[in-house]
Amino acid sequence: MTTLQDRLQTSVADRYEIEREVGRGGMATVFLAQDTRHNRPVALKVLHPELSLSLGSDRFLREIQIAARLQHPHIVPLYDSGRAGDLLYYVMPFIDGESLRQRLEREPQMPLEDAVRITRAVAAALDYAHRSQIVHRDIKPENVMLQEGEPMVTDFGIAKAVTAAVDKSLTQTGTAVGTPSYMSPEQAGGEADLDSRSDIYSLGAVLYEMIAGVAPFTGPTTQAILTKLFIESIPPLRERREGVPDFLEQAVMKALTKAPAGRFATAAQFSQALTWPSGTGTPPGMPAGSGAAATPKSIAVLPFVNMSNDPENEYFSDGIAEEIINALTKIQALRVASRTSAFAFKGKQEDIGDIGRKLKVATVLEGSVRKAGNRLRVTAQLVSVADGNNLWSERFDRQLEDVFAIQDEIAGSIVRALRVVLTEGEKQAIEKSTTDNVEAYDFYLRGRKFFHQFRRSGIQFARRMFERAIDLDPNYALAYAGIADSCAFLYMYWDGSKANLEAADSASRKALELDPELAESHASRGFAHSLRREYPDARREFETAIRLNPKLYEAHYLYARACMQEGKLAEAVEHYANAARVRPEDYQAVLLMNGPLLGLGRHQEADAAIHRGLSIAEKHLELNPDDARALVLSAISLVQIGQRERGLEWAKRAQAIDAEDSGILYNVACVYAQAGQGEEALKTLEKAVQNGFGHREWLENDSDFDSLRPDPRFQALLRKL
Numbered sequence: 001m002t003t004l005q006d007r008l009q010t011s012v013a014d015r016y017e018i019e020r021e022v023g024r025g026g027m028a029t030v031f032l033a034q035d036t037r038h039n040r041p042v043a044l045k046v047l048h049p050e051l052s053l054s055l056g057s058d059r060f061l062r063e064i065q066i067a068a069r070l071q072h073p074h075i076v077p078l079y080d081s082g083r084a085g086d087l088l089y090y091v092m093p094f095i096d097g098e099s100l101r102q103r104l105e106r107e108p109q110m111p112l113e114d115a116v117r118i119t120r121a122v123a124a125a126l127d128y129a130h131r132s133q134i135v136h137r138d139i140k141p142e143n144v145m146l147q148e149g150e151p152m153v154t155d156f157g158i159a160k161a162v163t164a165a166v167d168k169s170l171t172q173t174g175t176a177v178g179t180p181s182y183m184s185p186e187q188a189g190g191e192a193d194l195d196s197r198s199d200i201y202s203l204g205a206v207l208y209e210m211i212a213g214v215a216p217f218t219g220p221t222t223q224a225i226l227t228k229l230f231i232e233s234i235p236p237l238r239e240r241r242e243g244v245p246d247f248l249e250q251a252v253m254k255a256l257t258k259a260p261a262g263r264f265a266t267a268a269q270f271s272q273a274l275t276w277p278s279g280t281g282t283p284p285g286m287p288a289g290s291g292a293a294a295t296p297k298s299i300a301v302l303p304f305v306n307m308s309n310d311p312e313n314e315y316f317s318d319g320i321a322e323e324i325i326n327a328l329t330k331i332q333a334l335r336v337a338s339r340t341s342a343f344a345f346k347g348k349q350e351d352i353g354d355i356g357r358k359l360k361v362a363t364v365l366e367g368s369v370r371k372a373g374n375r376l377r378v379t380a381q382l383v384s385v386a387d388g389n390n391l392w393s394e395r396f397d398r399q400l401e402d403v404f405a406i407q408d409e410i411a412g413s414i415v416r417a418l419r420v421v422l423t424e425g426e427k428q429a430i431e432k433s434t435t436d437n438v439e440a441y442d443f444y445l446r447g448r449k450f451f452h453q454f455r456r457s458g459i460q461f462a463r464r465m466f467e468r469a470i471d472l473d474p475n476y477a478l479a480y481a482g483i484a485d486s487c488a489f490l491y492m493y494w495d496g497s498k499a500n501l502e503a504a505d506s507a508s509r510k511a512l513e514l515d516p517e518l519a520e521s522h523a524s525r526g527f528a529h530s531l532r533r534e535y536p537d538a539r540r541e542f543e544t545a546i547r548l549n550p551k552l553y554e555a556h557y558l559y560a561r562a563c564m565q566e567g568k569l570a571e572a573v574e575h576y577a578n579a580a581r582v583r584p585e586d587y588q589a590v591l592l593m594n595g596p597l598l599g600l601g602r603h604q605e606a607d608a609a610i611h612r613g614l615s616i617a618e619k620h621l622e623l624n625p626d627d628a629r630a631l632v633l634s635a636i637s638l639v640q641i642g643q644r645e646r647g648l649e650w651a652k653r654a655q656a657i658d659a660e661d662s663g664i665l666y667n668v669a670c671v672y673a674q675a676g677q678g679e680e681a682l683k684t685l686e687k688a689v690q691n692g693f694g695h696r697e698w699l700e701n702d703s704d705f706d707s708l709r710p711d712p713r714f715q716a717l718l719r720k721l
Contacts (some may be wrong), residue, residue, distance in 0.1 A: 197260040
């Protein structure tokens with residue numbers, strides 16, 4: 001008698017060598033096989049014959065093709081799919097580990113820190129997939145694999161492919177889509193158009209089981225479980241396990257709300273709700289509310305010390321550190337302290353342990369650069385914050401043109417030292433060089449140094465440096481994106497001229513033509529579109545940038561601002577929240593989130609955002625006391641929570657740093673308006689416009705100026721823009 005394995009082997013012999021069956025489920029039988037072309041073990045999953053027959057290969061392969069685009073460190077990638085005679089199969093890496101189900105069988109009630117860590121990782125994978133318009137539909141412990149303790153979600157897209165082939169009653173033996181104990185009510189009810197909130201329910205059910213030791217609803221049959229799902233309330237977590245914190249139970253129960261509208265809108269919001277409230281004593285391993293916890297896979301890259309005889313070379317040593325930060329930021333499983341936070345320690349003789357604790361990272365990379373003519377010496381060492389041990393170190397004595405290879409080697413060594421699992425896309429991203437011209441790269445680094453100053457003169461000089469880089473390498477997409485951003489910010493804050501708007505448009509278009517796979521190109525293009533009020537185009541570009549690099553802060557932040565100026569307040573809140581998740585130590589997104597929240601009437605959330613943002617900003621100002629933007633945004637928030645005099649004092653401090661900066665003047669006007677000083681607000685706002693502020697849409701939707709809108713002088717300013 002011919003077995004299923006024999007039938008399959010006959011059809012795939014040119015590519016796979018099947019070794020043995022390793023599992024069997026409701027939809028598929030799983031075999032361990034060898035991919036003979038790439039010499040690697042794989043899991044080959046073949047759908048049950050009756051399912052293959054009812055599904056049809058065209059529909060199956062179409063859905064699988066969509067899922068194959070997903071590249072995320074917590075998603076098991078799809079290698080291959082196909083038809084073997086009358087059988088349909090798909091191929092994934094063979095995970096040498098256990099499933100979450102196997103872990104729960106050993107330890108039904110998991111430590112809270114492990115349960116939360118796994119949930120947040122799965123939520124990150126879901127959030128990424130949902131932004132690509134893919135809903136998993138079958139989140140359960142069996143579909144979460146643990147590879148060296150790291151969660152990996154498997155079978156993305158499979159449930160969607162099978163849905164059309166099975167009866168919606170969910171009672172056919174062997175062909176039920178979804179698992180009753182983890183299905184959302186709408187999925188159990190047979191709704192076809194499920195959205196991300198269905199997956200959020202399922203993940204909530206998985207977390208509930210990890211904490212309680214039992215799923216929310218159980219029963220002897222599918223029908224018994226579904227009956228409970230529709231008519232019974234879920235038992236409170238603390239009835240099943242003592243010591244569950246209130247915030248954790250609230251987050252789980254919100255995810256398990258029967259009506260989709262009552263759940264978290266995104267998986268990212270669910271993840272954020274699982275942070276331990278600051279000031280209450282965080283258990284080891286739990287993420288802290290004041291910022292990301294120091295997980296083992298977290299790093300701060302300090303500015304490299306310039307050891308050259310020429311102090312002007314400091315831009316080059318800073319630039320190398322920044323490029324390493326940018327490369328590491330593309331890795332989803334690694335938390336990287338932002339450039340702003342890490343560079344605040346520049347020139348300060350602080351202990352590595354103190355720096356790591358302040359930045360909430362487990363490791364710190366420090367180094368030095370000596371540049372002499374065409375010779376380059378770079379030293380780097382990775383240090384453990386916990387014990388000061390050196391995890392890796394190296395010295396590179398090379399030619400100047402080897403700088404790109406040096407940066408790649410440093411990033412690769414960090415990945416290996418921290419045992420980070422990379423996707424294929426991440427491997428390519430961190431190894432990708434945006435130019436081979438060292439002189440062009442040199443000018444680009446000069447431009448980045450001045451761009452980060454965020455002053456009119458600095459932005460103008462940065463633009464000139466980016467233009468010099470393009471003179472040397474006309475195909476330098478990142479330099480074109482730099483020009484586009486420089487012109488866009490000049491237009492927004494300092495010089496609202498048509499020339500700047502058109503320059504941002506043409507440079508961003510060129511960046512995109514040169515490198516359509518560069519996330520920064522799409523973010524710059526989205527920024528330019530938003531300033532031209534081309535909102536659907538802006539939305540498309542921001543979404544693409546986030547798909548290409550989910551941790552690109554600027555894409556989330558600028559997307560939120562575009563939504564704000566369009567008047568889409570709920571979307572602005574969502575994207576500000578995503579920006580804050582990507583860069584927890586940044587005050588801007590959290591403080592600016594307050595505006596759209598107030599506009600939506602969500603006053604309690606707005607108040608929470610203000611207090612959280614002020615806490616972050618105060619820590620930032622301890623390290624960066626001359627950051628006028630941090631001072632003035634904090635000043636607005638201080639007035640809003642009743643600390644009027646302190647807010648006015650901070651506004652004056654900000655204005656004293658640069659009394660002519662139109663961006664600062666605009667925000668100082670916000671402070672005066674909130675403090676009830678309407679005349680001062682109008683005078684300061686008029687000066688901001690006179691000095692170049694030209695962002696009409698932002699002014700139209702900024703709730704800080706609601707009290708001034710009836711004033712003819714305010715209306716005259718709007719007409720002038």
